[in-house]
Amino acid sequence: MQHHDEGLHMTTKARGTGPHGGSRKKPATDSLGRQTTGRGALARRIISIVGNTVGTVALVLGLGTVFWLLSLTARGKSISSAFPEDIGGTPTIAFPALMALVSMIALFFGQYAARGRWGTGKDSRFSSGSVTVLLRPISVGWHAALLALALVVWGLVALGPVVLDVQGRIAAEDYSEALGEMWFTANAYGALSGALAAMIGVSLVKKLTYNRSLQRHASSIQDGSPSQLRWRSVSHIWRTELGIAAVAGIALGLAPLIAHLGSLTEALPFVAVGVALLAGAIAMALNAWRSGLPVERVESYT
Numbered sequence: 001m002q003h004h005d006e007g008l009h010m011t012t013k014a015r016g017t018g019p020h021g022g023s024r025k026k027p028a029t030d031s032l033g034r035q036t037t038g039r040g041a042l043a044r045r046i047i048s049i050v051g052n053t054v055g056t057v058a059l060v061l062g063l064g065t066v067f068w069l070l071s072l073t074a075r076g077k078s079i080s081s082a083f084p085e086d087i088g089g090t091p092t093i094a095f096p097a098l099m100a101l102v103s104m105i106a107l108f109f110g111q112y113a114a115r116g117r118w119g120t121g122k123d124s125r126f127s128s129g130s131v132t133v134l135l136r137p138i139s140v141g142w143h144a145a146l147l148a149l150a151l152v153v154w155g156l157v158a159l160g161p162v163v164l165d166v167q168g169r170i171a172a173e174d175y176s177e178a179l180g181e182m183w184f185t186a187n188a189y190g191a192l193s194g195a196l197a198a199m200i201g202v203s204l205v206k207k208l209t210y211n212r213s214l215q216r217h218a219s220s221i222q223d224g225s226p227s228q229l230r231w232r233s234v235s236h237i238w239r240t241e242l243g244i245a246a247v248a249g250i251a252l253g254l255a256p257l258i259a260h261l262g263s264l265t266e267a268l269p270f271v272a273v274g275v276a277l278l279a280g281a282i283a284m285a286l287n288a289w290r291s292g293l294p295v296e297r298v299e300s301y302t
Helices: 002-015 039-074 090-115 140-166 177-220 226-237 240-261 264-291
Strands: 116-123 126-135 297-301
Touching: 039 090, 039 140, 039 177, 090 116, 090 126, 090 177, 140 177, 140 240, 177 240, 177 264, 226 240, 226 264, 226 297, 240 264
Parallel strands: none
Antiparallel strands: 116 126, 126 297
């Protein structure tokens, strides 16, 4: 009996790692290797909830203000009729842009807390290294929905006033303050929504093709070669194709307004430049795999 007790005691100690033979469980992690319990996980959840909530509210508030401005001025009422202290309407017209900036910053932190894992990778060209984030991408369906939303907003903001004017449904008188404010709002946020739509569209093209192309051509990529480093810098780090897409979206987003307020001849250069830049951005997105790095990885220099 004594030998049996000693054997049982030894078996129990072997199973445990603590001084009392207790089993230690590894903390649960998600698909990015982040712990799902503890203070870090709680902090991420709080940042995610606050960031995404603030970002969404700011975005809705900004969009609502744009549509309200267009509706008010199209009825022949200037902004100063609603806000007497705002002579000229510039602060009120700029308010949605401020909300867009707040939304972008808040969603940046909210989404990265929800879908990203931060890290640091050494780079010989920068003594401080580079900041990297492994980002779990949103689904293609959600990405396509965001593109559709941006296009709808652009259509309402840029094309809506043009259609109403052609139909003779704009109550504002020619050369009135209200009419000037309406067209200024349409131009400003037609350009902004056009830029966002183009950026989201090019990003979607990149998502649909990147990993497949990377797998197909992986053997042709030489790590550290001039080509690989160039694509890493131009596309993977700086996302140059998205910047080019934004400029293309501005040009294309303004083209209908320029054609209506000016002439078709004045609008054609905007269309030509926009199409050329958009084609270039798409070509870069289709070749971004040459960086040799996964599209889910985001990198920046500090």
